[in-house]
Amino acid sequence: MTKRFPEGFYWGASTAAHQVEGNNIHSDFWLMEHLEGSIFQEPSGDAVDHYRLYREDIALMAKLGLNSYRFSFEWSRIEPEEGQFNQEAIDHYRDVLKACQEFNIMPIVTLHHFTSPQWLIRAGGWESEETPQRFARYCEHVMQQLGDAIPYVCTINEANISIGIAKIIKRHQAQETAQVGVNTGSMERMQQYYAALGKAFGLPPQEIHSFLGARSEKGLSIIFKAHEAARETIRRVSPQTKVGITLSLYDIQSLPGGEALAAQALQEEFLQFLPYLEGDDFFGVQNYTRYVYGPDGYIPPAADAEKTQMGNEFYPQGLESVIRYAYEHVKKPIIVTENGIATANDERRIAYIDQALQGVQACAADGIPVQGYMHWSLMDNFEWQLGFSKTFGLIAVDRSTQTRTPKPSAYHYGSIAKNNALL
Template sequence: MASNFPKGFVWGAATAAHQVEGGNCNSDAWALERAVPSIFREPSGDAIDHWNRFSDDVALLAALGLKAYRFSVEWARVEPEEGVFSQAAIDHYQRCINACLERGVQPIPTFHHFTSPIWVARDGGLVNAKFPERFARFCDKAARELSGFQHACTINELNLPLFMREKLVSAINNELKTAAETALGSSLDSFFLFSPREAILKQGLKAHALARDAIKAHHPSCQVGATLSIQDEQAEPGAEAFRDERNAQFYDECLDALKNDDFIGVQTYTRLIARKDGTATGAEGKPRTMIGWEDYPQALANTCRYVFVKTGAPIIVTENGWAGYDDSRRSEFIREALAGVHEAIQEGVDIRGYLYWTLFDNYEWMSGYEPKFGLIGVDRETQLRRIKPSALVLGSIAQNNSLVAPVVESVKATKMSPDQESSPVGIG
């Protein structure tokens, strides 16, 4: 019993619409991908065709033993033109929710995961004072039409531009910037990841609050929160002030604004070490994932502790994962991260769920398809799904609600049917 998680602990995995659905052609990201030259390594294209294969894909998740699926409702599909809503898109997302419920999976919709309709971007994106009301109108429409969910996320990683924008801007030369803004038809600041600090803290937080209230107006019992990207920053002796300043700048204002929500979504992947010169990097000489982050699963428990001390709010781990080809290390990473989560819960930190990022190898934004976070691999030429051993490891932990879980072995690849109404066990 000492290794058990609390009763009702939410176990699942996460994706985002633009990264898996394919064909999100009315979005700002789609336009940016097709700039020449582009800040994106490659276009998303058909992605992994999750738009057509949702039912089979969630059946795979359920067959693994996972009980929750966080996915996003794509604003660019639901409202392709200002004030014009697509009933077909709304009906699709209701079928997605139904597919989850039919398989005993809790659907957890996210209403904004980095992408906006191109018309929103062309009018300034988050920088425009109209953004909060526009986003809330979309959430109101979607929440009124959709039913069957008990948890929802408003905006994914609302704080991410606070520390990522400067890095992204510094990596883009004038040619790339000009091409991006030509394709977008607006300043690059109108794409969420490039949103200026003042836009996040003013329009972003207001958009979250209005969206939360809109969702709860139609679903009063639904637990609604935003998710934050929070990395575990530690400090070498003499650098504590730099660490504390960055934590305050990147996290604390958002945490203060969100502390009375139903939950805070914590998304953690790595740690940084604050240096006496004011910089922060991964620990020297330690293993890295394929995208350069320090491989440090203990970071997750530390950030959960930080959030709980600052807010006292319930926490759901809405993203945490490992990128690389060594799936045995992914399995170990999951176990080590969850051991830390379990320890934090034992200490009194109110952590209510764990959603692994990501269910599938998918489109990782500017990095394209190279990073491999998925529990399930995908051959994008054939759309063949291949369940990795790490998926079975997490599924076994979830089924037992315990770190003590039977040893699992790999399974063969599965070719999925694109039919939404196909086999309930996901074997096409």
């Protein structure tokens, strides 16, 4: 029996401005990538030149059979200096939205996807009480100019991401200490990097608060207050636009004796933020794998478990569980705003997509209002500190020529979208 999806289902893919556009020279990440001794494997440079080739990329999405596109506006392009808005950047994103309309691609716009203007970091970054107001001012300007062409907005991407990053860093540090002790050379390099970072921003290193940096409880609340301030502003200036946020959610599981630790992780990573989401129109789910807890804490994937290029366990069935427990708590329409796999084996990407979508379809069949699925990502792109080494894309990019080549997974996923059903 053919497993169909709801009528009007949004079939799409996602990107983030800094990872695909190239030359975001006013962003904090651009500065960090170019420091001597940078922790980035390589700078983003031209990335995949999406800032110039966006129309070609949107046309290709439509040709493949997709009907929606989640992408982000780059704050540092639009407001390169505080209070100074760049009309050229606004006009560019207006053209991107026009291209979406021309090719019948429904846009889902993210207003902040990890990168921030350098001036914001110098002004206290994501630990400053002034940041919510500054973010809302940026959102107001954007939505006044472009809101009539934006049906869905995600204010902030993975607003809870710093919690997961802190846990991953702690685990890696524990593993390194257990295996080889303290690596003095590595520590010296990091100290040199942070010294260079402080010099570049004109701040003591401990006062540099980028979005993906270390986060205090106050900083976490500031991020979610920024979401609330943005939502209020967007409602006022663009009332027809539906507003939501995206969170990074693992499928949190427990073995006997690990139930309390799993419940604690769920509270830390998701449930504590529910009050900030009450006024939203939809919720953006982002899931890639599972985390399993036992009596002594997190249990890494088995040595023989299939893993992705990111070191995650291959576990597409986690998406269904995450959608179910997210909806149980938020009681709002769900859009899967990111789900995918970093792999050089495209057959495994196809398998991942099929298994993930089986879970999405099962949720929809049970009456959960899942409105869309945005695969991460549209193209192979710049994976932050890891450079261009990780391949998440449905479309391969030869960066020497910026030639796009859809992978078999792109055609496979496109066929599902065209038929609105699992094949």
